[in-house]
Amino acid sequence: MTAIVETNDLTKFYGQTRGVENLNLAIQPGQVFGFLGPNGAGKSTTFRLLMDFIRPTSGSARVFGLDAQEDSREIRSRTGFMPGDLALYPRMTGNQIVEFFSFMRKIDVRQEAKRLAERLDLDLGITVRNYSTGNRQKLGLVQAFMHRPELLMLDEPTGGLDPIIQQEFYAMVADAVSDGATVFLSSHVLPEVERIADQVAIIRDGGLVRVDEVGAFRREATRVLAFTFSQPVPEAEFSTLEGVSVVTTQGTKLIITSTGPIDAIVKAAARHEVVELEAHEGELEDVFLAFYEDEP
Amino acid sequence: MIRTLTGKGIWDRRKTLMWWGIGMTLYVILNVAFFPSLKEESFSELFESVPEAMLAAFGIQDIAALSTGVGYVNSQLYDGFGTILVAAWAIAIGATTLSSEEDSKTMDMLLSLPVSRTRVVLEKWLAMVVLMVGISAVIFLVLVVSNPIWELDLTLEGMVWVNLGLALLSILFGTVAMAVSAVSGRRGLAIGASGGLLALLFLLYGLGSVVDSLESIRGTSPFYWYLDSVPLAGTVSALGFLGMAFVTLLFLAIAVLGFNRRDVGV
Numbered sequence: 001m002t003a004i005v006e007t008n009d010l011t012k013f014y015g016q017t018r019g020v021e022n023l024n025l026a027i028q029p030g031q032v033f034g035f036l037g038p039n040g041a042g043k044s045t046t047f048r049l050l051m052d053f054i055r056p057t058s059g060s061a062r063v064f065g066l067d068a069q070e071d072s073r074e075i076r077s078r079t080g081f082m083p084g085d086l087a088l089y090p091r092m093t094g095n096q097i098v099e100f101f102s103f104m105r106k107i108d109v110r111q112e113a114k115r116l117a118e119r120l121d122l123d124l125g126i127t128v129r130n131y132s133t134g135n136r137q138k139l140g141l142v143q144a145f146m147h148r149p150e151l152l153m154l155d156e157p158t159g160g161l162d163p164i165i166q167q168e169f170y171a172m173v174a175d176a177v178s179d180g181a182t183v184f185l186s187s188h189v190l191p192e193v194e195r196i197a198d199q200v201a202i203i204r205d206g207g208l209v210r211v212d213e214v215g216a217f218r219r220e221a222t223r224v225l226a227f228t229f230s231q232p233v234p235e236a237e238f239s240t241l242e243g244v245s246v247v248t249t250q251g252t253k254l255i256i257t258s259t260g261p262i263d264a265i266v267k268a269a270a271r272h273e274v275v276e277l278e279a280h281e282g283e284l285e286d287v288f289l290a291f292y293e294d295e296p
Numbered sequence: 297m298i299r300t301l302t303g304k305g306i307w308d309r310r311k312t313l314m315w316w317g318i319g320m321t322l323y324v325i326l327n328v329a330f331f332p333s334l335k336e337e338s339f340s341e342l343f344e345s346v347p348e349a350m351l352a353a354f355g356i357q358d359i360a361a362l363s364t365g366v367g368y369v370n371s372q373l374y375d376g377f378g379t380i381l382v383a384a385w386a387i388a389i390g391a392t393t394l395s396s397e398e399d400s401k402t403m404d405m406l407l408s409l410p411v412s413r414t415r416v417v418l419e420k421w422l423a424m425v426v427l428m429v430g431i432s433a434v435i436f437l438v439l440v441v442s443n444p445i446w447e448l449d450l451t452l453e454g455m456v457w458v459n460l461g462l463a464l465l466s467i468l469f470g471t472v473a474m475a476v477s478a479v480s481g482r483r484g485l486a487i488g489a490s491g492g493l494l495a496l497l498f499l500l501y502g503l504g505s506v507v508d509s510l511e512s513i514r515g516t517s518p519f520y521w522y523l524d525s526v527p528l529a530g531t532v533s534a535l536g537f538l539g540m541a542f543v544t545l546l547f548l549a550i551a552v553l554g555f556n557r558r559d560v561g562v
């Protein structure tokens with residue numbers, strides 16, 4: 001199975017400024033691939049390279065198995081794109097933009113655009129200049145989805161959308177995927193990625209820090225387990241277990257903070273009489289933030 | 297309904313075209329309306345004290361010719377500021393049609409559609425061509441109507457040729473501006489370089505007729521190719537007109553290649 005998006009040591013320098021460096025990505029068909037990273041990490045640069053707006057300094061990229069530069073026109077006909085820095089023609093109405101893009105794409109997407117606009121509660125009869133930020137963003141989504149593309153590349157698609165519309169957007173992504181589309185989206189909103197992405201890539205300083213399934217990150221989230229025993233137990237029995245970072249004792253209560261497998265802790269605790277157990281699922285956010293932060 | 301990039305390029309400037317049309321109409325009428333009264337007086341007396349080089353720079357090469365309709369209209373419009381104005385508009389369009397979309401970031405949206413960059417350049421260029429032909433046609437029509445009213449004695453043939461030449465010359469400068477912006481992505485540079493070139497080549501053509509040292513290189517100015525044969529009199533230089541078209545296509549090719557090669561919107 002060929003990857004829908006594949007980059008090989010993709011590198012882009014703007015003069016001396018690093019955009020991305022030696023980026024190796026592979027996005028499989030049907031995936032929702034989340035792209036996370038701090039400001040200036042290189043997310044938009046990656047999208048703009050894949051769309052052939054800018055050319056790599058070295059390395060290469062393929063989309064649908066086609067060369068991102070040579071076959072860009074075919075790639076773009078099969079892709080829906082939402083730029084991070086969204087700008088639509090200010091003097092045209094939503095309908096005029098839909099119509100113009102229809103003719104440029106040589107397929108009549110007006111019906112589908114109307115359906116999507118209704119879904120997002122967007123009035124297409126308004127001039128772009130007069131849209132609110134969120135409504136302009138909705139129009140950006142409508143134009144990305146309206147030709148039912150095989151690949152959606154969405155650079156921070158939910159900025160400016162209210163929570164209800166965000167939910168609708170998640171549903172649109174799910175529908176697109178069930179229709180066979182692949183989705184590559186960047187975000188700063190961690191719960192969003194956790195919610196809709198299968199695979200997550202974390203990019204920092206122009207390079208990938210880690211690529212994994214969302215589940216794998218979730219398993220690493222710090223958990224806090226608080227056991228109350230019938231009598232005090234030695235901390236040492238737990239502090240040496242894999243992944244355990246902190247153990248504190250409050251009388252007969254033992255509080256364990258761990259990122260490791262929960263099984264070993266439970267088995268160790270079972271050697272004593274457990275009166276009560278509280279467990280707190282840690283924030284996935286902490287896992288991601290750990291990657292965001294600069295190394296000490 | 298906007299269906300093509302060319303259509304959009306024209307639609308976006310429909311009001312500008314209207315204002316340029318009104319402006320040029322007034323400019324032409326204001327000039328030719330004085331012809332009957334000025335014809336009565338002697339132009340030689342009027343310009344007696346003005347140095348020859350100064351007159352030449354303003355497109356007046358032969359004072360005696362001013363008393364004819366052809367000579368007068370030429371000096372006021374085609375050999376003078378009329379042409380400069382139209383060419384300046386062409387430069388304004390050529391310099392901004394790509395770069396303003398890059399600056400406002402709508403270029404990312406446009407290029408996300410399945411269009412080649414070559415087609416983007418060609419369609420935007422075509423819109424500029426249509427607008428230049430449009431404004432030249434307006435001037436042509438105003439002249440056709442003015443001709444009998446103010447006894448200009450212009451031939452239809454002459455009016456056709458001179459306005460066709462006007463369109464060709466302005467398209468040439470618009471294309472130069474577009475090439476500079478396509479290669480560099482810089483709107484200021486495009487306006488400055490092609491505007492400067494326009495002024496330089498206009499002066500070269502005008503002053504070349506009186507300044508001996510410029511005489512030999514005067515033939516390199518597109519204004520010379522356009523005007524030296526006096527197309528308004530019906531005597532058109534086929535080579536000159538073809539020369540303008542050829543140089544235009546050359547710069548169009550540079551625009552296409554330049555825009556295909558570089559990073560967009562950086």
Ligand SMILES: Nc1ncnc2c1ncn2[C@@H]1O[C@H](COP(=O)(O)OP(=O)(O)OP(=O)(O)O)[C@@H](O)[C@H]1O
Pocket residue numbers: 014017018019020037038039040041042043044045046084561562
């Ligand atoms: N046109 C440009 N010219 C010069 N440097 C640029 C340009 N575009 C991006 N950069 C630089 O490249 C790096 C990556 O930028 P990029 O826009 O790809 O980041 P990002 O991950 O999209 O950030 P954000 O989350 O803020 O959108 C940054 O250091 C940025 O300053």
Ligand SMILES: [Mg+2]
Pocket residue numbers: 043044045084155
């Ligand atoms: Mg960005």
